[in-house]
Amino acid sequence: MRAKYAVKQLSIFLENRKGRLKEVTQVLAEAQVNIRALALAESAEFGILRLVVDNPEKAKSVLSSSGFTVKEQDVFAVEVPDKPGGFYQVVKILADADINIDYTYAFVRGQDQAVLIFKVPDELFEAALQAIQQGGLKLVEPIFFYNS
């Protein structure tokens, strides 16, 4: 299932320095890379920008050659109705299956759907996908992100 549902996420190491976020996004804009979802994690001194983009390979290559440290990781995406309890449904399934969530972020799709992105420990990735599917929820295929 991993091959079918793994979405490539890029994590970019950033010093907490004025203008640095602007520089990352400028590189992507100039390379015509579209950001489909993003989250920014931060500590006191540095941050990690996480991106799902329409063309991960191109994004990684332009960022690396501009001197950014980039790591590619697998995440998965789940589509739920955009209404109270939507997020709860997914988290409950994962918790019941004993799967820790490293982090998650989300965006609204159209009028009434939301897409949740999850990062789980690598060794639990397959188990997480199975739990979601057995729980009757809809996994989003990566083609949704890559074709924009």
Next chain:
Amino acid sequence: MDWRKKDYLSREEIEALQLRRLKDTVERVYHLVPFYRQKFDEAGIKPADVKSLEDLRRLPFTVKQDLRDHYPFGLFAVPLERIVRIHSSSGTTGKPTVVGYTEHDMAVWTEVMCRTFGMANVGPGDVVHNAYGYGLFTGGLGFHYGAEAVGAAVVPSSVGFTKRQLMLMRDFGATILCCTPSYALHLAEVAEEEGLNPREDFKLRAGFFGAEPASEGLRQAVAEAWGIDYFEAYGLSEIIGPGVAASCPAGELHIFEDHFLPEIINPETGEVLPEGEEGELVFTTLTKQGLPLIRYRTRDIASLHKAPCKCGRTVIRMGRVVGRSDDMLIVSGVNVFPSQVEHVLTQVEGLTPNYVIVVDKRGVLDVLEIWVEVDERVFTGDIGALENLKRKLEEELANALFLRARVKLVEPRTLERSMGKAKRVVDRRELEKNLK
């Protein structure tokens, strides 16, 4: 005598040779260099007073400032007609130091470089890629003439244009690499960025690295990145350039003491220390004609060992340079050598030893910060992992330095990475002092 035999003389033979040459050098500097005549006279010493190697300790020291004060040719012991080569330091911190070589000095230099290359049996059929700077710096030409003399094919690529260097190394089938250790690592990194495997896509078998201090970790990183034998070349232009000492296959650094007579002294008192103790390395040149130097203080902290080496060589060994007496930082009253910091950083698995030490003052307190680059080998995409790395480094540094240091993780290539000598220390306390 064949240069191949000179590293294997008995201790008696070596010391007899040294004494004969020391007496000759002392005679020459006394009669030919007014600076030395004055110093000897002030100390009440005549050349004839030097009767044994023990008497060396009665002679005055020479320091870098003496060369600057007599800029450009004031310490030369021969007229300019006999000088065939002049090298000079960059002089970024004042007047440059100028060194001159006679034809005989050039032959000595070539011989000690042959003995350096001999450590890896470099000879006909080898392609020596020489990425030391060609020019006023002694590195480039020093290695160049040595490599030619042992019969290797030399590629005088000098510094810079890293991608082109890699192309030439590959296309010409370089077997021996000569450059600074930090540049060797940089070359390997760029090779990887270009999609090449340094261990497999090149024919390198050994390298001669020097001109900057390198910790055990950096040496290992270079040897592993390229899959080669690491040979250290130690030297300083005032003494001759590269070729003062070189490491053997057993990893021991041998001083070519039939030309350069070493001593270890206490840098504070000037007193000679017993064999094996750590202190400032001092050299007296024994065969140089252009610029003979008596008890020249290198500022390098090392030790000396006379016992014959596992490799069979009998010439004296020096321990690795652990720091420079003028590089030593005093932070909150504690002595800190950049090499100690480097050692800790390279202990942490997978970390490229690229860092800068920043010392600052906050109020009356000294603050020590180590800026460490986070590259793709360290970065897992996890905030927690980076925070752990930072904490681990801070703990290890505190253990090694007996001092709290703050670790700051920075993006790659934000640290100044020069093509030649890497700048490792920024002391902002001095900036403030200078502003006042």
